[in-house]
Structures are given as structure tokens and as C-alpha cells.
Amino acid sequence: MLTYFLQRLISLPIVLLGVSVVTFALMGLAPGDPAEALLRSQGGEPLPEAVQALRSELRLDAPAPVRYVRWLGRVLQGDLGTSYRSRSPVAQELASRFPATLQLAVAAMLVALAIALPAGVLSAMRPNSRLDLVARLLALAGNAMPSFWLALLLIMLFAVTLRWLPAVGGGTPAHLVLPALALGLGVAARLTRLLRASLLEVLRADYMRTAYAKGLHERTAVTRHALKNALLPVVTVIGTSFGDLLSGAAIVETIFAWPGIGRYAITAIFLRDYQVIQGCVLYMATAFVLLNFLVDVCYRWLDPRLHFGSHEGAR
């Protein structure tokens, strides 16, 4: 376990290095100049000399590899750089947005699990029943509906028509409900379908017949024996979905004016704020690596036969 953890820990910087090189290269290939984008965002028609002056002020006139090495040098000293736009430290800006993103991610995941676990299990236990049909239809709709569309519909219904909840913004628990639903319902749909399929497969397994044969109640058989096994693939998807949510849901955050990392990253991309983009990408990659590790730990708990280091055997 410890060895495995250390292995993962060592792989983290390598992953981050790779990700940062790729992001840097992609930003270099993408059209648009940060200095010009910045001046334009300030409402002007940027003149070439103003762009040039800002470029040298932001030290953008050096060749890309030099800029990368400079950036890397600073990152190794724990400095993620300074936003071109706000001129404040990226690490500080990321940290100030992280709580909002974490809040939304956890809330959305709770919504997803609260719906998907019962819906998936009941669907699988009574396949082709009316309940299963409704659950499958809803899951299909949830999978097909883009989150931004769902978000607007939710605002129309709960904020504009019924006036139960605030439409956009942050600050109170009430503000959290609609964005959490907009994000969580999509994840719930995905998880429901997956759990149903996985559980159906497990329910047909020999050991389940044995469980029933020794006189176990259906409920006990499913919760004690089937669910744990059926959860393996679901845990993977929960892990990646949570990673997505932690990376910030750019569109939903924009619609709800939610002060999270997704909106921060999107604004930075529009403004070609390289330092911020790099900072966001590093954060997202770290979140994914850590979540993957957690998923692996869960695997072992769910199926003790799996060993760390040889988890290729995992389903």
C-alpha cells in the first residue's frame, strides 16, 4: 500500500510536467496574443506599439521555450506566476475560487448519488417493470440533455416562475441548489444506467444463485453480495465525474455566475492569460491524479482480491 502510494506520488510530478508542456505548446499554437486580448478587453482598439509595450512588460517577447523554462523555474519555487489581467498571484486566485468549486462539486455529486444509487438498484432488481422503464427513460433524457440547457430550464422554472430559489450568483445555500441540480442530474443519469447494467450482470452470477439458495432475503443478497461487486465500474465513473466537477463546470458556472474555477479558466482562455491557464491545468491534473488514486483505494476495499501495483485485473 505504502509502496503503491509512493509510486503514485512520484508519478504526479511527471504527469504535471507532461501536462504543462502540452498546454504550453497548445497555447503557443492557438491564435491570439495575450497582450492584444488584454488591451482589447479594456475597451480599446489596441495599437501595435501599445501591444508591443505590454508584451515586453509581461515578458512575452521571449521565445516560447525560454518562457516555459522561466515559468517552470518559478513553479518549482512554489510560485504559479501572476495573472496578466489582474496582476495578482495565480495561486491566490485559484485558492479563492477553490471553495466554491468544491462546494458545487460535492453538492452535485450528492445529488447524483442520491438519485443514481436507489434508481439503479431498483431498476436492476425489477428489470422491465414500470419503475425500470421510467428510470431508464429519465436516464436517457438526462444523458442527452446538455447541462447548460437544463440549467436554463431549471432557472426558468424554480427562479422565474415559482420564485423558490435565486436564479444566479453565490453566497447562500439556496444559491447552490440549482447549479448542483444542473450538474448532478447529468451525472445521475450516467451512473444510473451504469449501475443498472452492472448490477444486472452481477445478479446473474453463480454466487448470487447460491446466496438465494441458502435462503437469503433478496434485499440482503443484493446489498451484501451484489452491490459491492457491481459498484466496481461505477466507482471509476464516480471518480472521473468528480474529477470533472472539481475541474470546474465552465458553462454551468458561467450561466449561474458561480464563482468557481471553471469560470476562472474560461475567462483566462478568452484573454489568453497563459499563467492562469497553466495554473488551472496544473490544479486540474493534480485533482485527477489524486482522485484516480482514491478510486484505486476504493477498488481494494470493494474487492480485496485486487492488489496494488497489479490492478490491471480490475474491471
Added chain:
Amino acid sequence: MDDVSTWGRRRLFESALAIGSGAVLAACAPGQQTGETGGTDRPAGGQAAGGQLSQATLRVGATFNPGTLDTAVDGNTALRVGLAEQLFRQGRDLKPVPQIASGGKQLDERTWEIGIRSGVKFSDGTPVDAAAVKASLERALDKSAQAKTLLRLDDIRLKDATTLQVVTQAPNLPLTAILTDSSTSIVSVKAAEQLGEAFANRPVMTGPYIVERHVTGQETVVVRNPSYWGSPGKLARMVFTGMTDNNSRVLALQAGDIDLAQTIAAASVPVIQADPRFLVKEATSLRVHKVFVNHAREAWQDVRVRQALAHAIDREALVKAGMSGGANAATGALPPSALACSGISGFAYDVAKARQLLAGAGYRDADGDGVVEKDGRPLLATMLTFKTRPELPVFAEIIQAQLRAIGIRASIRVVDDITAALNTGDWDIATSSTQTVQGGDPLAFFQNYMHSRGRLNSGKVASTRLDQVVDQAATAPGDRRAQLICDASKIATEEVAFVWLVYPKLYYGISKQVTGFEPHPNDFYFMDAMIGKSEK
């Protein structure tokens, strides 16, 4: 209560004094004089009747994510939320009106004298004198790329405690207009030095409001500045939340989350208008949507071909289909909100005339394929467009269809970076949009885009007539300058330096509780001290 009314009376007295002293300076001033004292456009603000200050909070759904409040980094947020003031302010006719300045007069071609209004205070209570203004301008010139470009100064001198002498690098620079730019906002340099980095979140400036809470990229909350030098702002508090999505702003207004939605899309206007709780206010922006023409390419060097292009475009169709009616058809280079010019009628939509002009230029469709040719070469056009302004690609498609009607075959290329694409020279026409007024002055638009040596003249416009008029305007004083700019607009239109398409409008959705809101053509001024809210 007593305190408040005493305080209000004192304020009123001081304002009157300030106005009075400004008037004296104005009356004595020889030479060019810009604006008058505390004029009609100054946010005179005011108190609710009976001397009691309103406790209302105005919630604004902003199109911008609040940025830094340090105006030397980016002045727009601080100006928009009522924190920052400049020496001069743009009036509704865009003419500079003295704000912190009591007036400005030009002594000779390069020297200006600017009086500082007496009684102006920073939000920490310290007085604003000529030395403080000098320090603030020097800080802006040191730190702000925008200020450096606009404000080309040789020297700032203190004449006395309330008067500055400013020497510009070029003759007859429209200095008072430039001093309306948000990058030149007057800040307390002393406070900036003391606060260091914290200044960007808690700046000390002179506006009617001060910061209560500021989270970059999210929200700015401002409250009434108790030591404001003018009459106090009409609101106790304003909350600006960045809602970059149009639907979010509209829905938030409908849900009652906000009182004012900044610039809503034309398509959302009927929805808001249909609701008895809201009003829509409109203003013409300072933008012009236009078509770049590549004058370096042989086909477009003939003015008749360019005129044919201008006649072939049905601007009403662009307004309807591309902008849901949220614009006016353009006649000249400048929207009337930027500068009202008479005698520029533009190009009517006239397919027959366009065909005639093309025929006159030697183009006819000899092979009957629907595309006109000259010397065997068909008239083809590569049209660039980009998506940042969603109406522009739609414009490109409509124009493509309209050009087909006169025998020009256009192919559309959507690019990400329009500036870079234009610089390659590998194109014929391009849809684009420009803010026509920079630092309160529309001349730069002509200098940069239409002068043969213009730094943004990627269409290679080369007209001796236009160059002459633009050069004259650059050094001409006051009213003569405005006339010359109108002349330039006329020439640029007649010679089709660009094809002018439409002047977009700005719409604001507001709750009927909001009082005193009249949108300014420059959306940086969408908020001012006159805005209030009835407490029903």
C-alpha cells in the same frame, strides 16, 4: 438625522463654491476652453427630498467580471462601479466636461493649464490638490500601457496649489478628451504606496462610492462614500455581479435577483418589455460594424467596384436578420452618438446601381455563370469573419448572398484571430467591428484605420484627400477639428475606404424601481451618481 442634513447642506455649499470658482476660471480663460463648470452632465447626484439619504441597494447584473480596481492596471471596473473619477468626464455628447478639474485651457499649441476643483477629497478624507493629481497622473504614466499610449506628455508642472501646467508631445492634442480615459483616473498615490498590493482591492479614489467588498472576477460591492466631495450618491449600496451570459442576466432580472441588467441582447428585449415590472432603456453605442476592403488588391482599387459593394448590401436586412433589430443602418464612419455629422447620406441599397457601377468598371458576365468577369477573370472575394461578435458571421452570410445578386462570388473564411488574418493580406473583404471613440476622441479611428500610414490600416486604404484632412484635424483646434473629422468621415464614405454597415444599439433591462437611469453612449459610464432606487 441632524448630522446628515447639516452634512448635506455643507456639501451643497461646497459644491456651489466649486462650481463658482470653476466658472471664474472659465470666464477668465483665454484661448481654447473645454467644457464648462460642473455642467449638466456632471453626476450632480442628490439627496432624497427632506435630506434623508436613501438606504436602497441596487443589484446589477454586469456584462463584465469585475477586474482589478487599480486604475493604473485596468481602469474600467473602477469607473463602471462608481469608484473612479477623472479630471474630465465624457458628457452625453462625448464632449469632455470638467469633473475633478475645474476647467482646462490651452495656452499654446502644446501647453495646457488645468485647474483643480476646490473641495475635492479622496475617500480617506485627504484633499485633492494639484500635487496629488500630478502624482496620480505620473503613476498612471508609469504603470499603465493604456495611459502611456494615449497621454503623450513631455512635462507636468505645478503652477500653484490648484493649477497644473501640462506640456504635450504633439501640438493640439485633445488633452481634455484624453483625460476622460479610465486609465487616467485620479487615485491617492500616498494610499497606493502605503497599501501596496492591497490597493488593488481597496483603492482610495474620489468617486461617489467606495468599496465594501471586492472579489476579482466575481463581485464588487460598493457603498456610498461618506466624504464624497459632490452631492452624495443616491444609493446606499450597489452590488455588481459578473454575469457574462446574456440569458443569465435576463433570467436574473426576471427572477428579481437583480434590478438592472447591463446590455442585454436585442432578441431578449421583447421578453423584458412584455413584463410590466421592467423597462428597456436603449442608447446607440459608439461602435460601427463595417466591412474591410483590401485596397491593395487590383479589383478593389477601382472606386466604382467598392461603391458597387456598398450599394449591394441591404443594411436593413443585416439589422433584422443579424441583430434582431438592435442596430441602425450606418451612413458614415461614425455613429451619431460619437459625432453628429451632417451631409453624409451613405449608400442606399440599390442592386441596379451596383450592377451599373460594375459594368462601368468593365465587369460583365460574358459566360453566363452568374459571376461577372473582367479580362476573363471572374470577380471572386474571400471574405473573412470571426465569431467573437456572434452577429458578424451571420452578416457575412447575408452579404455573401447579396453580393451574388450583383455577380460577385464571395467565399467565407471564419478565423479565430482577425487581426492576424487581416495582417496576412490574403483576403478581399472582412466583416468586423470597431469602437470609434478612443479616449473621448474619434480622430484616432481615422488615423489608425484609414490614414495611408495608419497603424491598423490592414486594408491599405491610400487616399491623399483623406490623409490631408486627417492630418489637418490632428493639429486643428476645437470646433475646426470636429468639422474636419466629419469631412474625413464623408471622404472615407464616398471613396469607400470601408463599407459601413450598422451602428449597434445598447439595451439595458431595468426594474421600474430604478430611478434616474439614462444610458450613456459609452457603456463605461452606464452607472452614475444619478441612479437611484425607489424603496417600495
